[in-house]
Amino acid sequence: MPIDVAAEVIANRQLSSDYNVLALAAPAIAAASAPGQFVMIKANTGSNDPLLRRPFSVFEILRAVDGTATGLSILSKRIGASTQLLYDARPGQPVACLGPLGRPFTIVEPPTEAWMIAGGVGLAPFATLAESLRARGVRSTLFYGARRAAELFHLDFFRALDVELVLTTEDGSAGETGRVVAPLDRQLASRSARAPLMIYACGPERMLAAASRIAARHGRPCQVSVERIMGCGLGGCYSCVVPMRGDDGQSHHVRSCLAGPVLAADRIVWD
Ligand SMILES: Cc1cc2nc3c(=O)[nH]c(=O)nc-3n(C[C@H](O)[C@H](O)[C@H](O)COP(=O)(O)OP(=O)(O)OC[C@H]3O[C@@H](n4cnc5c(N)ncnc54)[C@H](O)[C@@H]3O)c2cc1C
Numbered sequence: 001m002p003i004d005v006a007a008e009v010i011a012n013r014q015l016s017s018d019y020n021v022l023a024l025a026a027p028a029i030a031a032a033s034a035p036g037q038f039v040m041i042k043a044n045t046g047s048n049d050p051l052l053r054r055p056f057s058v059f060e061i062l063r064a065v066d067g068t069a070t071g072l073s074i075l076s077k078r079i080g081a082s083t084q085l086l087y088d089a090r091p092g093q094p095v096a097c098l099g100p101l102g103r104p105f106t107i108v109e110p111p112t113e114a115w116m117i118a119g120g121v122g123l124a125p126f127a128t129l130a131e132s133l134r135a136r137g138v139r140s141t142l143f144y145g146a147r148r149a150a151e152l153f154h155l156d157f158f159r160a161l162d163v164e165l166v167l168t169t170e171d172g173s174a175g176e177t178g179r180v181v182a183p184l185d186r187q188l189a190s191r192s193a194r195a196p197l198m199i200y201a202c203g204p205e206r207m208l209a210a211a212s213r214i215a216a217r218h219g220r221p222c223q224v225s226v227e228r229i230m231g232c233g234l235g236g237c238y239s240c241v242v243p244m245r246g247d248d249g250q251s252h253h254v255r256s257c258l259a260g261p262v263l264a265a266d267r268i269v270w271d
């Protein structure tokens with residue numbers, strides 16, 4: 001059962017003019033969260049605009065020295081009214097937080113390797129996934145693309161977990177110039193088909209579709225975390241549907257807040 005709390009803001013770290021990491025005192029939600037799950041958040045109290053909560057991946061589980069979960073953080077990109085409020089949030093302020101919600105990533109075991117593909121704020125679900133992969137001894141690589149070097153965040157966190165980093169920027173200010181799916185395609189082409197691999201992707205839908213096609217072309221399984229507009233996060237409003245192919249080959253719509261946000265890439269009807 002999802003838990004609904006008025007979580008106090010512990011800290012708000014503004015990473016750039018658009019991105020911030022908001023730490024929330026929601027220990028019960030944090031303790032129950034699995035990598036890939038999300039929370040529904042509303043920064044303003046009462047019924048004033050924006051009325052509806054917004055979905056955010058659980059970015060980090062915050063822990064006391066003894067390992068007990070004390071809260072969670074979200075990595076937010078400012079694009080509208082709610083993310084503006086989250087960008088401006090002050091320590092001590094209450095934030096409505098409901099979760100954990102949705103279906104998490106299926107986590108592989110060695111000798112399977114994990115390749116995480118992140119576009120922009122699509123980095124968010126991979127911090128907790130990288131920790132879980134490391135705990136299982138799975139070799140991991142993060143392919144991470146952003147518009148510019150200043151928007152590549154949290155790199156030292158992944159390096160500390162021995163995650164290999166493959167970076168791309170659209171303006172060439174760090175890593176390879178261009179889209180993150182280009183090195184993915186190249187590295188898949190040069191890898192032995194016998195070496196088991198799972199691809200995890202999160203980011204803009206066009207990037208997910210490209211990663212999905214590339215994974216399929218190389219015969220690799222791929223789990224994607226889709227970001228549809230979500231009105232409730234609980235299966236009630238049908239704002240979040242994604243067309244998927246069933247076992248019968250027919251297309252049908254699933255609610256990504258319940259069946260996802262993590263879905264099998266080869267089942268999604270991308271266009
Ligand atoms: C499962 C899930 C996890 C998410 N995790 C994160 C996260 O970790 N960090 C983060 O910054 N964002 C995340 N998002 C996206 C986030 O929910 C939206 O950015 C947020 O709802 C925008 O709210 P707003 O009020 O600021 O903007 P709004 O005013 O609601 O929207 C501004 C513009 O963005 C468009 N938009 C809104 N939501 C989406 C969306 N999901 N996809 C594409 N376009 C959209 C709107 O149509 C509008 O044009 C996630 C979405 C989902 C479904």
Ligand code: FES
Pocket residue numbers: 229230231232233234235236237238239240241255256257258
């Ligand atoms: S967000 Fe309401 S049904 Fe999925």
